[in-house]
Amino acid sequence: MSYTPMGDLGQQGLFDITRTLLQQPDLATLSDALLRLAKQSALADRAAIVLWQAGHHRASFYAAPAAGDPVTSEDETLLANGPMRRLLSRPDALRCTWQEFSETWPQLAAAPFYPPFGRYCLLPLAAEGRIFGACEFIRNDDKPWTEQEYQRLHTFTQIVAVVTEQIQNRVTNNVDYDMLCHERDNFRILVAITNAVxxxxxxxxxxxxxxxxxxxxxxxxxxxxxxxxxxxxxxxxxxxxxxxxxxxxxxxxxxxxxxxxxxxxxxxxxxxxxxxxxxxxxxxxxxxxxxxxxxxxxxxxxxxxxxxxxxxxxxxxxxxxxxxxxxxxxxxxxxxxxxxxxxxxxxxxxQEIHRLKERLVDENLALTEQLNNVESEFGEIVGRSDAMSNVLKQVEMVAQSDSTVLILGETGTGKELIARAIHTLSSRNGRRMVKMNCAAMPAGLLESDLFGHERGAFTGASAQRIGRFELADKSSLFLDEVGDMPLELQPKLLRVLQEQEFERLGSNKLIQTDVRLIAATNRDLRQMVIDREFRSDLYYRLNVFPIYLPPLRDRPDDIPLLVKAFTTKISRRMGRNIDSIPAETLRALSRMEWPGNVRELENVIERAVLLTRGNVLQLSLPELTTERPASQPVATEQAQDGEDEYQLIIRVLKESNGVVAGPRGAAQKLGLKRTTLLSRMKRLGIDKDALV
CATH class of the missing domain: 3.30.450.40 (GAF domain)
Structure with missing residues (x-):
């Protein structure tokens, strides 16, 4: 059927209708304006706009009923399977009565969108040959539309199609614009945060x-x-x-x-x-x-x-x-x-790279320190005496364990060498031993050197530093002169030994460590505990496996071997060729007391090498004047007839009531240092407690 709405409505009527509908901002108000125009023209009692969502096969419903708020419903499956689907399959206008409507779409008739009515008309909304929706017109009574009324409904529908398309385009453009703005803002936030972090x-x-x-x-x-x-x-x-x-x-x-x-x-x-x-x-x-x-x-x-x-x-x-x-x-x-x-x-x-870098720097410093000091030490343990054999047996026994070792002995007896032997024979020898001399470090820096510090922990701490305990992880730490450790630092050392964890200075972060401790001292820790100069709990923790290194005067059989070893090493280092040592020189050196022990002997040999001209070691030094027979102790208390060294010490100890040190002690009466007397008592198997 052909419709000519302009001829029916006239130019002015068509203009007024178009202007009214074009002024509507959205589909809800458009449906309301459509209803008002339809009611003014007595064409319908109800009107609605139904839009088809082709991609989802659903329909949206926009209606302005005679009373109440506008009804808007989207994605309604019922609507999609109702008259709209009939219109899509047969693009002609759909007109029917309530009975025909309810019989054809009973579920839709029961929905709130369609209370009982008299007449129903559905006209297609089309653009560019494509149907994208429809206009619904409903009369409450059963009066059918005349041809002239039908033409006016068709005119309304054509105008609504144009306005609906414009509204949809505007909404789509606004949504796209808002989305672009939102994405732009999000992008700016991401860029700002990325640059910041x-x-x-x-x-x-x-x-x-x-x-x-x-x-x-x-x-x-x-x-x-x-x-x-x-x-x-x-x-x-x-x-x-x-x-x-x-x-x-x-x-x-x-x-x-x-x-x-x-x-x-x-x-x-x-x-x-x-x-x-x-x-x-x-x-x-x-x-x-x-x-x-x-x-x-x-x-x-x-x-x-x-x-x-x-x-x-x-x-x-x-x-x-x-x-x-x-x-x-x-x-x-x-x-x-x-x-x-x-x-x-x-x-x-x-953080990990910085930690490894700092560790490498500290390891290099520690290694350089050891390499610089190795020249002043002998390269291997030299000694065949019974005293040294006993020490080496103890080293072999304790090396494979992780027990703490305390090496005792006078200065210069080679305590560090024994510590190295323990480490070399242990399962930790894959990593180098870390060492530290507690007496050589100022008290204020000792804690930092042991445990490390964070940047800014104290004045001058411009960078993070890794401590010796952290460097020695999975290895051994040798603390020389542990008896000189400040009393206030001893609880921290005890905590590391017990808990295997510590904190760097300036940090509250606990660091786990797996360290085997080897300590050494030339001091009498037991006496220091009595004098409250050393913590008893730390002493017991260190004294798990004590090894006593005898002084050189108690192992005279080793002196010739040491002299030959030092002469060979030092002459090679100085570019000399000394291949002979007079027997009288060896006997003279063996009779000396050597209060400085092995270190003193090495220094004497070094001076002798410097003064030697030729290939025979020349020893003419003031130290030889201090020699005395090893069997006769220097003493103010003389041995009685038939009394040997053992009996002399026993008698003097009894006279002193077992007191070794002090002005009335046995050491003073014998003219010996306390440590010298104790070492001789140990060598001779004398127990002072059993004498009192």
């Missing part, structure tokens, strides 16, 4: 910067980055709380992983979003959030920080207002978490 290689600075940016763009007030600690089952939490927008509170703490929300994210590697109530079972960090924000309900968002398939940590966001975590914000926060993951990965890698 990727240049941060310190974890504390990185977290502070992340918190600053997230608070600025999302108004989130509690931001944390949670990383696994070096300690098993522990988490390090780097947090920032904006109690005051201009003065955020930064904090670093350690907590148990078990029972924390973060544990769930570590296991699932998925985002966790939930509302947390005060009555919920809370981990310490979540409990702290309630205390900070006056026990308000907390909305928490935990985002995994991933590097490939590796879980680095968790970005934890908390806010009292749950509206912050909208779908759009969550999408953007996921993208931010990806950038933060890269920054955390970089910071951790830099």
């Amino acid at each position: 990727l240049s941060r290689l310190d974890i504390d600075e990185l977290v502070s910067e992340v918190a600053k940016e997230i608070h600025h763009y999302f108004r989130i007030d509690a931001i944390s980055v949670v990383l696994r600690s070096d300690r098993k089952g522990k988490l390090n939490i780097y947090s920032t709380h904006y109690l005051d927008a201009h003065h955020p509170v930064h904090d670093q703490s350690e907590t148990d992983e078990a029972g924390a929300l973060t544990e769930r994210v570590f296991k699932s590697k998925e985002m966790l979003l939930l509302n947390l109530h005060e009555r919920d079972p809370l981990a310490p960090y979540e409990r702290m959030l309630f205390e900070i924000w006056d026990n308000k309900i907390q909305t928490l968002c935990l985002l995994p920080l991933m590097s490939g398939d590796t879980m680095l940590g968790v970005l934890k966001l908390a806010q009292c207002d749950e509206k912050v975590f909208t779908a759009a914000n969550l999408k953007l926060l996921r993208q931010i978490a990806e950038r933060v993951s890269i920054a955390v990965d970089n910071a951790l890698a830099y």
Whole structure:
């Protein structure tokens, strides 16, 4: 059928209708205007616009009933399977009565869109030969439309088609524009956060910067980055709380992983979003959030920080207002978490590189120190005496264990050499032994040298330093002159020995270490404990396996061997060719007391090599004047007739009531040093306690 609406309505009528409909901003008001025009023309009691969504096979319904608010319903399957589908299959206008409508679409007739009516008319909305919807007109009575009325309905429909298409285009353009603006803003946020965090290689600075940016763009007030600690089952939490927008509170703490929300994210590697109530079972960090924000309900968002398939940590966001975590914000926060993951990965890698670099520097310094000192030590243990054989047996027994060893002996007896032998024979010999002389280090720097320090820990600490305990991990640490360690530092040494963990100066982070300690001293630690100069608990911890090194005067059989070894080593170092040592020289050296022990002997040989001209060692030094027969002790108390050295010491000890040191002690009466008398008593098997 052909319609000529212009001829029916006239130019002015058509213009007024078109202007009215074109002024409508959206489909709801358009349907309302359509109904008013239809009622003014007595064409319909109800009117609606139905739009077809071809991609989803659904229909949207926009109606303005005679009374009440406009009805808008989208994606209605019932509508899609009703008269609209008939119109798409047969593009002609659809007209029917209520009975025909309810019989054909009974489910739709029962819906609230269609209360009983008299007459129904559905006309197609088309553009460029494509039907994209329809206009519905309904009369409450059973009066059919005349041809002239039908032409007017068709005119309304043609105008509505043009206006609907314009509204849809405008909405689509606005949506696209808004989407572009939103994507542009998100891109700017991502760029800003990326630039802010990727240049941060310190974890504390990185977290502070992340918190600053997230608070600025999302108004989130509690931001944390949670990383696994070096300690098993522990988490390090780097947090920032904006109690005051201009003065955020930064904090670093350690907590148990078990029972924390973060544990769930570590296991699932998925985002966790939930509302947390005060009555919920809370981990310490979540409990702290309630205390900070006056026990308000907390909305928490935990985002995994991933590097490939590796879980680095968790970005934890908390806010009292749950509206912050909208779908759009969550999408953007996921993208931010990806950038933060890269920054955390970089910071951790830099931290590890810096740690290894500092360790390498310190190892090189320690190795250089050992290489510089090796010239003053003999290259191997020299000695065939019974006393040295007993020492070497003890070394062999204890080397394979991880027990603490305490090497006792006078200065210059070769305690470090024995420590090296223990390390070389142990299972830790794959790594070098670390050593430290407690007497050579100022008391103020000893703690830093042992345990290391962080940057800024004290004046002059411009960089992080790794201590000897950290360097000696999986190896042995030799503490020489441990008796000279300051009393206030001894509890820290005891803690490391017991717990195998310590903290650097200026840090509260516990560092695990696996160190086998070998200590040495020339002092009487037992007497120092009595005099309250050394902690008893540390003494007992060090004295697990004591090894006593005899002085050189108690092993005269080893002196010729040592003289030959030193002569060969020193002459080779000086470019001399000395291949002969007079027997008288060896006998003279064997009769000397050697208060400086092996070190003194080496120095005497070095001077002799310097003064020798030719290939025969020339020894003409003042030290030879101090010689005396080894069998006759220098004493103010003379041996009685038939009394040997053993009997002399026994008698003097009894006369002194077992007192060794002091003005009335046996050592003073015999004209000996206390340590010399004790070593002779040990050699001769004398127990002073059994004499009293």
